[in-house]
Amino acid sequence: MNIHGIRAIYRFEMARWFRTLTQSIVSPILSTSLYFVVFGAAIGARMGAVNNVSYGAFIIPGLVMLSLLSESISNASFGIYFPKFTGTIYEILSAPVSVIEVVAGYVGAAATKSVLLGLLILLTAKLFVDYHIAHPFWMLAFLVLTAVTFSLLGFIIGIWADGFEKLQIVPLMIITPLTFLGGSFYSIAMLPPIWQKIALINPVVYLISGFRWSFYDIADVDVAVSLGMIALFMLLCVGMIYWIFKTGYKIRT
Amino acid sequence: MNHLISIRGLNKTYDSGFQALKHLDFDIHRGEIFALLGPNGAGKTTLIGIICGIVNPSSGTVMVDGHDVVLDYRATRKKIGLVPQELSTDSFETVWATVNFSRGLFGKPRDHAFVEKILRDLSLWDKRQSKILTLSGGMKRRVMMAKALSHEPDILFLDEPTAGVDVELRRDMWQMVRELRDRGVTIILTTHYIEEAEEMADRIGIISNGELILVEEKAVLMSKLGKKQLTLQLQKSLTSVPAGLENFSLELIDDGSSLVYTFDAQTEQTGIGALLRTLAERGIDFKNLHSSESSLEDIFVDLVSTR
Numbered sequence: 001m002n003i004h005g006i007r008a009i010y011r012f013e014m015a016r017w018f019r020t021l022t023q024s025i026v027s028p029i030l031s032t033s034l035y036f037v038v039f040g041a042a043i044g045a046r047m048g049a050v051n052n053v054s055y056g057a058f059i060i061p062g063l064v065m066l067s068l069l070s071e072s073i074s075n076a077s078f079g080i081y082f083p084k085f086t087g088t089i090y091e092i093l094s095a096p097v098s099v100i101e102v103v104a105g106y107v108g109a110a111a112t113k114s115v116l117l118g119l120l121i122l123l124t125a126k127l128f129v130d131y132h133i134a135h136p137f138w139m140l141a142f143l144v145l146t147a148v149t150f151s152l153l154g155f156i157i158g159i160w161a162d163g164f165e166k167l168q169i170v171p172l173m174i175i176t177p178l179t180f181l182g183g184s185f186y187s188i189a190m191l192p193p194i195w196q197k198i199a200l201i202n203p204v205v206y207l208i209s210g211f212r213w214s215f216y217d218i219a220d221v222d223v224a225v226s227l228g229m230i231a232l233f234m235l236l237c238v239g240m241i242y243w244i245f246k247t248g249y250k251i252r253t
Numbered sequence: 254m255n256h257l258i259s260i261r262g263l264n265k266t267y268d269s270g271f272q273a274l275k276h277l278d279f280d281i282h283r284g285e286i287f288a289l290l291g292p293n294g295a296g297k298t299t300l301i302g303i304i305c306g307i308v309n310p311s312s313g314t315v316m317v318d319g320h321d322v323v324l325d326y327r328a329t330r331k332k333i334g335l336v337p338q339e340l341s342t343d344s345f346e347t348v349w350a351t352v353n354f355s356r357g358l359f360g361k362p363r364d365h366a367f368v369e370k371i372l373r374d375l376s377l378w379d380k381r382q383s384k385i386l387t388l389s390g391g392m393k394r395r396v397m398m399a400k401a402l403s404h405e406p407d408i409l410f411l412d413e414p415t416a417g418v419d420v421e422l423r424r425d426m427w428q429m430v431r432e433l434r435d436r437g438v439t440i441i442l443t444t445h446y447i448e449e450a451e452e453m454a455d456r457i458g459i460i461s462n463g464e465l466i467l468v469e470e471k472a473v474l475m476s477k478l479g480k481k482q483l484t485l486q487l488q489k490s491l492t493s494v495p496a497g498l499e500n501f502s503l504e505l506i507d508d509g510s511s512l513v514y515t516f517d518a519q520t521e522q523t524g525i526g527a528l529l530r531t532l533a534e535r536g537i538d539f540k541n542l543h544s545s546e547s548s549l550e551d552i553f554v555d556l557v558s559t560r
Binding site for chain 2: 002004011097098
């Protein structure tokens with residue numbers, strides 16, 4: 001195991017994050033705070049409670065997930081795409097590092113950034129809305145598992161993308177709509193029966209449901225199913241990354 | 254002979270169907286400077302890419318110090334440093350950070366003293382806190398060299414190392430390459446500057462259209478394929494080579510004012526004495542004479558153009 005190699009990639013990526021603090025931390029916290037102000041403090045005060053949880057508090061897990069998913073994807077995809085764009089990928093490809101080590105470095109750093117951001121957003125939310133966490137361990141577990149899984153997905157997108165436009169397509173055109181429709185701002189139970197069934201096709205429903213359960217003990221789907229879905233998605237991403245490095249898809253001619 | 258790199262039956266065909274390498278078989282010796290020459294698109298960079306792990310071979314094997322580059326990539330890549338042709342750098346990183354990154358990536362623990370030495374050797378120490386984007390092209394080339402040397406490799410690949418650099422830096426780099434060779438590092442360089450190969454290489458490999466035309470000691474290559482010529486500036490111009498001189502390889506140039514004799518410098522009897530005596534017997538006087546030998550460039554052009 002090339003521990004020094006993993007550490008080098010991890011440190012390099014974290015250093016890049018700290019160099020762009022405004023873009024990587026301040027901006028997502030600010031935009032999420034606006035949601036808290038508008039939907040939590042302003043509109044939320046006039047909305048009824050959902051399963052005995054005030055609307056402002058109800059949307060917190062969904063909003064954290066919204067940032068977590070988009071930041072995980074964007075951090076990991078940019079992390080591996082940038083060396084491809086600048087040509088410095090030659091160094092990664094010619095180094096004595098395995099697939100697992102490369103992924104551990106890039107995805108580890110991307111997930112760390114996302115988890116830290118998620119925790120900072122939770123702290124910021126305290127300024128606007130009163131909430132509690134029923135299962136702190138599971139809250140953290142969902143946060144970490146989701147960050148790792150979507151960082152893996154981001155890594156795949158970064159390998160696949162051959163331009164900055166493609167880098168943005170999946171987060172903007174797929175992940176954000178799925179998150180909005182995945183129960184960030186409402187419970188699936190509020191939908192008409194047919195849409196409740198259709199919503200279950202959306203993988204983000206399981207993430208938000210599980211994460212919300214760790215806060216308020218309420219869930220749209222069984223928490224074990226949520227965990228199972230994250231594990232399945234993670235395995236799919238790992239399998240795809242293994243195939244990418246095995247075949248050299250888009251990175252090795 | 255102590256082979257450090259052994260290439261056997263190496264082929265590379267890209268997805269487009271283009272065959273970049275055709276059954277290459279050769280060895281690179283430990284501690285030598287090996288220059289790989291060839292025109293654009295000959296397959297030099299593909300070959301380096303395969304040895305370094307950037308390009309997948311289609312078939313054949315490459316062994317580095319007894320280890321297969323595909324099956325035992327960790328062992329082989331640890332030994333190799335690569336300075337690629339393109340100036341690919343992390344523009345927003347500092348020189349210090351990027352060189353330390355490379356060292357870690359190749360599995361070496363942090364060693365600030367060693368990195369400092371490399372930066373000083375390459376005259377980069379004063380620029381260590383500068384972002385790479387602020388550096389000149391020559392300085393960036395030095396940074397890439399520092400990155401390649403950061404993990405103390407036994408083998409250094411230099412793909413067009415002096416392309417686009419000024420004469421002073423080129424001389425500096427040549428000096429550094431010689432010092433590395435003296436410390437036991439095996440150097441493989443590709444270059445368009447034939448004078449670079451002529452100046453530095455111990456052995457030369459010439460590749461064209463994916464095929465290896467020859468691999469030879471530089472001195473042997475130049476003596477084997479090089480031609481020596483004696484040029485006589487005549488007192489009076491001639492219209493044709495005079496009768497009785499058919500046994501000599503002669504050619505009239507400059508409107509008959511000079512006579513060129515091409516001979517084999519390796520033989521005991523060059524024929525120069527006999528030629529001069531014969532010319533004197535026939536009353537052909539000359540006012541000046543000089544000899545010359547073909548450069549590596551001449552040999553290279555001859556070899557490649559005949560393919």
